[in-house]
Amino acid sequence: MKLSTRSRYGTRMMLDMAQRCNEGPIQLGEIARRVDVSVKYLEQLIIPLKKADYVKSLRGAKGGHMLNRAPDEITVGEIVDVLEGGINLTDCVGNPEVCEKHEDCLTRSIWEEATKAIYEKLNSITLAQIIDCDKKV
Amino acid sequence: MKLSTRSRYGTRMMLDMAQRCNEGPIQLGEIARRVDVSVKYLEQLIIPLKKADYVKSLRGAKGGHMLNRAPDEITVGEIVDVLEGGINLTDCVGNPEVCEKHEDCLTRSIWEEATKAIYEKLNSITLAQIIDCDKKV
DNA sequence: ATAAACCCTACTTTTTTGGTAGGGTAAAGA
């Protein structure tokens, strides 16, 4: 029931980019230093985020990464979804048939409802909200 | 982010007992057969549930286990809490100080809110509700 | 007594997580 470091570090990274979304491309090395995670690990995390079009990159000297949408157009739920490979408390949530007892399973609906609760909560939080919240302090 | 088999099997077991809560002590072997989990594994799961007073046991011949409260007095959240060792999406949720960056962490409040969402959902579901729901079908 | 059933400790295996290593490729700027 714990979130993986992929989601946690990935969210930190996205927030870092969100805070600098008007400063042009940002190098991974820079982000790595600030969020305190190795460049190599962040490289791994940014690939699926690029594939899902939340991030775009520029190669070459002076290249780097940046958000592909405004911070208020990206939710934490979307990030977790990409990095965690779906937000599901159990394998049977989206796919009842993976379980041989799915015909008369009393519990699946519980896990479905709980999954929905977490999903809705995370999808209601945008990167912009988190940054703004910080500015007020 | 996946629920462990401990929570899932444990919930199945508690539901099984709830469905038979007026039939006296129920043997683990019987439950194991119905919920399709080894007796040895269920033995492991029932210990913390007994310690937390959700279950009571009778030793000896014709002994067995039974719920220590009415099914509408036990929530799924309580079961998961016991078997999972707390419902927390990250280690820092209840204990900010485990993280050296907790001073200026933008993300902790996200994980706290999401944890709260799942916690409240699971705590709103009693064993009785799940069984009743089944009876209607 | 003894059999049925729970109780307890330890160990093992498998899977997932959390990375590291090392080289390849693209492109901006001199």
Add this chain to the structure above:
DNA sequence: TCTTTACCCTACCAAAAAAGTAGGGTTTAT
């Protein structure tokens, strides 16, 4: 054009957690 900078890609590895087994001990109803 050439070189540097930074992203891109494929493996691999180690530690930890999850999942489950093994085997013996203890209690108690009959």
